[in-house]
Amino acid sequence: MKTLAIGVMVFLATTAVAVAHHGLAAFDRTTKVTLMGTVTDFHFVNPHSVVEFEVKDDAGQVQKWQAEMTSPKNLKGWTATSLEPGDVVTVTGYRAKSGALFLWVTELSSSNGMKLRGA
Amino acid sequence: MVVTLAAPSFVRGQTEAGIPVTDPLVLARCGTCHTVDERGNMQRISWARATPEGWQAATKRMIGENGVSVTPLEARAIVKYLSTRHGLAPEEAKPVMYAAERRIHDESDTANDSLQDACSRCHQAARALSWRRTADDWKRFAARHAERYQFTPDPEAVDFLVKVAPLHTREWDAWSARARTPEIGGRWLVTAHIPGRGNFYGEMATEATGGGDEFLTRTRLRSVDGTSVLARTGRALAYAGTAWRGRSSGSSLASSAPDDSSNATQEAMLVAPDGSRAEGRWFWGQYQELGVDVKMQRPSSDPIVLLVDPLSFKAGSNANRIRLIGDRFPAQVTAADVSAGPGVTVRRIVSSTPGEIVAEVDVARDALPGRRNIAFRSSTLERAVAIYDRVDYLKVMPDSSLAAFSGEAYLRGYQQFEAIAYQRGPDGRRHTADDVELGPVDVAWSMEVFYEVDQSQQDRVGTLSPAGFFTPAAASPGVNYDVWIIATAKNEKSPDGKPLVGKSYLVVTVPTYTFNGRRYVRDLDRWIEEGSSGR
Numbered sequence: 001m002k003t004l005a006i007g008v009m010v011f012l013a014t015t016a017v018a019v020a021h022h023g024l025a026a027f028d029r030t031t032k033v034t035l036m037g038t039v040t041d042f043h044f045v046n047p048h049s050v051v052e053f054e055v056k057d058d059a060g061q062v063q064k065w066q067a068e069m070t071s072p073k074n075l076k077g078w079t080a081t082s083l084e085p086g087d088v089v090t091v092t093g094y095r096a097k098s099g100a101l102f103l104w105v106t107e108l109s110s111s112n113g114m115k116l117r118g119a
Numbered sequence: 120m121v122v123t124l125a126a127p128s129f130v131r132g133q134t135e136a137g138i139p140v141t142d143p144l145v146l147a148r149c150g151t152c153h154t155v156d157e158r159g160n161m162q163r164i165s166w167a168r169a170t171p172e173g174w175q176a177a178t179k180r181m182i183g184e185n186g187v188s189v190t191p192l193e194a195r196a197i198v199k200y201l202s203t204r205h206g207l208a209p210e211e212a213k214p215v216m217y218a219a220e221r222r223i224h225d226e227s228d229t230a231n232d233s234l235q236d237a238c239s240r241c242h243q244a245a246r247a248l249s250w251r252r253t254a255d256d257w258k259r260f261a262a263r264h265a266e267r268y269q270f271t272p273d274p275e276a277v278d279f280l281v282k283v284a285p286l287h288t289r290e291w292d293a294w295s296a297r298a299r300t301p302e303i304g305g306r307w308l309v310t311a312h313i314p315g316r317g318n319f320y321g322e323m324a325t326e327a328t329g330g331g332d333e334f335l336t337r338t339r340l341r342s343v344d345g346t347s348v349l350a351r352t353g354r355a356l357a358y359a360g361t362a363w364r365g366r367s368s369g370s371s372l373a374s375s376a377p378d379d380s381s382n383a384t385q386e387a388m389l390v391a392p393d394g395s396r397a398e399g400r401w402f403w404g405q406y407q408e409l410g411v412d413v414k415m416q417r418p419s420s421d422p423i424v425l426l427v428d429p430l431s432f433k434a435g436s437n438a439n440r441i442r443l444i445g446d447r448f449p450a451q452v453t454a455a456d457v458s459a460g461p462g463v464t465v466r467r468i469v470s471s472t473p474g475e476i477v478a479e480v481d482v483a484r485d486a487l488p489g490r491r492n493i494a495f496r497s498s499t500l501e502r503a504v505a506i507y508d509r510v511d512y513l514k515v516m517p518d519s520s521l522a523a524f525s526g527e528a529y530l531r532g533y534q535q536f537e538a539i540a541y542q543r544g545p546d547g548r549r550h551t552a553d554d555v556e557l558g559p560v561d562v563a564w565s566m567e568v569f570y571e572v573d574q575s576q577q578d579r580v581g582t583l584s585p586a587g588f589f590t591p592a593a594a595s596p597g598v599n600y601d602v603w604i605i606a607t608a609k610n611e612k613s614p615d616g617k618p619l620v621g622k623s624y625l626v627v628t629v630p631t632y633t634f635n636g637r638r639y640v641r642d643l644d645r646w647i648e649e650g651s652s653g654r
Contacts, residue, residue: 080550
């Protein structure tokens with residue numbers, strides 16, 4: 001039997017897909033990154049909601065980022081339409097250690113007024 | 120021997136009237152512990168009602184924990200009596216059918232946060248909501264449950280149960296007064312949807328075998344696209360004539376393919392009180408994750424429209440062929456017999472048989488988008504076909520789900536995906552209630568593992584078939600993976616000319632793990648402590 005290391009598993013009591021899922025081990029929690037970009041999609045799903053957004057880098061190239069948040073149940077006041085394609089978002093969070101364009105969101109604000117803090 | 124210890128009910132703290140127990144077997148086998156008062160009320164039992172699954176779990180617990188000695192036949196008879204006389208009215212059973220049907224379900228529509236939080240460690244809140252109890256009994260149940268499983272009961276969760284799941288309800292009073300065993304035997308018209316494989320139609324023949332509520336079943340379904348036939352035989356029981364629970368298997372030997380619909384399945388359906396319709400899910404798999412959505416209805420002496428194909432038409436399109444699949448269509452059919460509402464003109468009948476009509480229809484450029492009823496004379500199939508003028512987005516269903524690696528006694532848990540096209544509704548927003556579902560579309564399937572720059576090692580997580588069927592890797596890597604399941608439309612484009620893309624969030628999990636010395640196993644949609652599934 002495989003025994004997972006403590007710290008790999010975090011209990012997340014969510015609805016629908018209520019599963020012990022993952023912690024933040026995949027993210028570099030020593031440094032926060034802030035990005036501004038345009039939403040291309042928003043997935044208000046379990047176990048984690050995810051914002052997809054495009055950011056122009058210094059060379060003007062478009063980078064496709066994904067920002068992961070807590071579960072819908074814990075996003076009080078949010079719905080599937082809280083972020084729409086075209087909304088401009090400023091996202092702060094921990095970047096994936098792998099170098100993939102992934103963030104764990106700690107703060108988010110959108111041009112439509114939606115805000116998330118301390119996720 | 121029947122043990123009846125007369126004791127007034129109020130002595131035990133019950134302030135509401137109980138439901139007397141009259142079955143000699145229940146009185147004999149349960150009466151050794153549950154006393155009976157002068158009104159025939161049996162301690163605990165008379166102050167509770169539940170679904171067949173609820174009574175089955177309670178009976179198992181009495182046998183396993185309290186040493187009740189019953190034969191399998193007696194246990195079955197006890198569950199049958201209690202599910203019938205102490206069951207749920209159809210209106211009460213319907214909101215929690217997802218539990219019996221083994222569906223992953225967002226429970227925010229059935230339970231408040233307190234109840235979800237209280238239950239979610241071990242099971243769906245529907246397990247509690249599948250019971251009805253007096254206020255006294257809910258409090259007693261919560262105290263005992265907390266003691267047995269070592270947690271602190273949440274008074275808000277108990278208050279919620281007292282409020283929404285009382286023993287005495289208007290629905291139960293009405294149902295228990297009119298409940299009868301409906302005629303289940305005979306011919307049923309069946310439509311079914313198998314995710315990833317499309318719609319099916321056909322018939323089921325049922326033959327009563329015991330007391331009118333138990334029967335043998337023979338089902339034969341054909342896919343709408345004509346490529347496959349499902350033939351199944353089985354047995355079923357309709358508790359109180361409404362709670363259909365059965366098992367069936369394919370007439371041909373099932374292959375080793377996990378998604379082979381010849382596999383043995385369990386059936387959970389709710390039969391309408393008048394016995395005219397039934398609806399539910401037939402399911403199989405380690406986690407019951409694979410299944411068929413089934414609807415059945417009784418034939419009548421009049422024509423019936425069961426299903427149409429295709430499921431959507433574009434505004435401004437002409438000479439479309441539409442198939443009406445049904446029963447008892449007459450020999451003479453004219454275009455005037457078929458209607459699909461304003462903006463849709465039935466030009467001619469191409470062909471007709473007693474089971475199918477093919478018509479040619481034009482859809483006006485200004486036909487209003489939305490779902491339309493399709494009618495053949497007086498038979499109407501509601502919201503059968505969609506009219507649209509653009510495809511706005513794809514939704515991959517299920518939009519979040521689990522699969523599992525194998526391990527020890529656990530087989531792999533699979534997942535079937537399906538891409539559905541949508542047009543935004545009048546509010547102009549995606550993912551809102553007014554959006555128009557257009558039906559499944561052809562897509563190319565791909566995967567993307569979260570946080571990985573190099574996606575060339577996906578095989579260690581699993582594979583996705585061209586039909587959207589996810590198979591976890593044979594060897595468990597010992598960790599969970601988050602994966603995007605991505606559908607790219609082969610034909611539909613976004614307004615800027617790019618192919619439409621939809622995504623679903625899949626978590627591929629290990630089947631068991633140990634944390635702080637406790638061992639957890641995966642259930643349908645959550646981790647539970649080993650041995651807690653009967654809670």
